[in-house]
Amino acid sequence: MSLDTTDRHYEREFVRTFFTSPTAVEGEDDSAKMLRSAAQLRGMQAPDVWVPDNEDATAPSMRAEGIGNIIDVVAEHGADFPGEIHPRVVWHREDPALRYQGFQQMLRIATDDSDAIEHLDGFVIPEVGDIDDWKKADEFLTIVEHEAGLETGSLSMSVIVESGEAELALGDLRAEMGKPANNLERLFLLVDGEVDYTKDMRAMTRTGGLPPWPELRHNTSRGASAAGLIAVDGPYDDIRDEAGYLARMRENREKGMTGIWSLTPGQVVAANTAPLPPEDGSWLLEVDGEEIDLTEADGNHVYDGDAVAIEKAGEDDYVLSTGSDTRELDADELREEVVNMAAYVPGMDDIVDSMEEFEAAKEAGRGAIAMTQSATLVIDGVEIEISRDRMWDEATYQAAQTPITLFQDVYEHRPDQHEALEEMYGEDVVERATAVGS
Template identity: 75%
Template sequence: MVTERKHDRAFVRTFFTTPTAVDEDDTAKMLRRAIDLRGMEAPDVWVPDNEDATAPSMRDEGVENIIEVVSKDGADFPSEIHPRVVWHRDSPSTRYQGFQQMLEIADPENGAVEYIDGFVIPEVGGIDDWKKADEFFTIVENEHGLEEGSLKMSVIVESGQAELAMGKLREEMGKPENNLERLFMLVDGEVDYTKDMRAITPTGKLPPWAELRHNTSRGASAAGLIAVDGPYDDIRDVEGYHERMTENQAKGMLGIWSLTPGQVVEANKAPLPPEEGSWLLEVGPKQVELDEEDGTYRYSGSRLSLEETDGGYILRVGGDEYELDEGELEEELLDRAEYVPSMNDIVDSMEEFEAAKEAGRGAIAMERAATLVIDGIEVDIQNDRMWDEATYQAAMTPITLFQDVYENRPDQHEDLAEMYSEDVVERAMEVGN
């Protein structure tokens, strides 16, 4: 039974796929462009995609292109490289083709395998199918004199069978008859999952599949793996992409498929703590970010209004109206307001708690105060949050993510220093150690 994570990378923010062969004079053009990406445009995991992104008639050439491009420029690529090969739970011939693709790409004589970290297996089925893929990995490693388990295996969850198989991983990994500890990422593939589930929506859009994303995140957590969401194909809808990532992050799924370098940039930054802190105010069903102005936080929308009367205040939210005195108004707004801490805020709080713990105190109160401005009326709010060891450990997750990024992506050091400042970066790398 698996007991701990086996891979150095603790987080993957971005899973970026690229066709391995396109119908142009230079069929490897897209691969050449991708392998030159650096900084925030470069993903944490690059996936030369020899399955869905590449026409079946060009997949043999796609294998050759992977070998050519990765053997030539892989040494300078800043991230992990995991080609996707063909596979299907119901097709022995397709599984054999995937095996042959892995065998060719991993041949040391071709010069690419030293820069390749693993392979991505699509369309897996039940747990026995996962074991078949794992056995092929082991054969490839033995055939080429590679260390067993050195090639990571990631799977795309695109069927109900695969979803149920995730619940069995914890029991299966670590058994002597398999090498499933090589597993690295669990990636959702909502398009084929929708087809497998025979789901229908009135507009033809994909269902949100929140349950699948939760189950994938849970399966990854239980087995010490990394969960990654599937593609968001409306590449111009940046706001929708951010909403999807925010929903995922609340489930513990910090990675997402990226289809363009622009999406890679957004997904690389989204899980990291913000550069500046901000106050949110609940207005009806949504929270809105307040505008900071001269040290105060101003609401400028139309769904909430505040009026001062002789006896107190009238607060209107949508169609609701509240008559409140000063204390009641402060309490109401405090209930509706929420602070989003910046990286510097998180580091400050953690340093303060570490100092208190060093002095023998097990819990301390952290104060957060602000002046809200609504229709020209200023209202001071303040709350105290108790920090104990559990709070500290929860706050450590975004810091651990940042530390993992900093350690594994030196090409992003300059970007991170520009986002947060050198001082904050240095302090963030020290807390928790």
């Protein structure tokens, strides 16, 4: 009987990091050295999903050796690796020979005399096309499972969306998954590949760089949500631009896409930590569509910038300037304007406190409660006391639960990160966060 598409057949509900490693490096005494290094990563340096990459990251002349390296390294280190392991094999929607090579690569790994296959969670299929092409990959995986003596559906399949065809196929998934003629329930990750997507779309920019493709990321996230899968953004290849990487992840999370490709161990650490709730709460100002973080000093929250200016114009009068807009306001009017610009970013303990308070209120028969957040903001030396009330009902509670559910998923599946999480939040907050919402 086919699985319900709302029932995940894999354990992870969130994937933060998708880390690729070349399977064979030419000109090295040990061509598997990068695989061996990645296989021994632990804690925040270890990804949720590790991808020994026998496609783009490995030269075609080294791919046969790369498969052997995957077998050797996974057999030796796979049992102790804290994340999931999903090798990427070759594939192409328009090339039967490449598809057959991908099948042979999976078959060789799965039927080797070593126990490597016992430590693999699935395979990554690149360059897929329309939904029929996805079904071909699924059928090959079914054959691989049969030849290896595995139960059908035991190997997950993740695909990389690198073409307009694959993007359109996202809309077919919900209808196709669960049909008796396929085993597409094995799908796990939907990963964007913006570089090849740009080539497939014949897109051009003035600088030769990649377009941002927000539509692709939205469509992939929507397709994953509709089919009960996990969406992952593609690589951010400016590996020194940590601020840009963090901004990209923040934009993605607003689309429901938590995971991102990581190219370096440094990006893995950033991508593992960025989606988690912050350690402490903070305030920001929203000015002309930009969010500006405030600095905490002596219990106050200080703005240090030139997008907003306040000058005293009298004992109880002020001049507020934001961009080209200048207004004369009294103290109450100024406070109202600052309240409208200010927003609070809750920390982990804030979220846990609010959820616990709402749970207690709900148990007492109350359907909604008001939560108040107060602070003193300092702009150009002017202190402004602000207070914001937020009404919490069941919908608010459910929305707030998403970052906690992410934390709980990480805590359950990554025990190697427990120490780091306790250092970030404290043992008491971690204990409460693992219990709230359950």
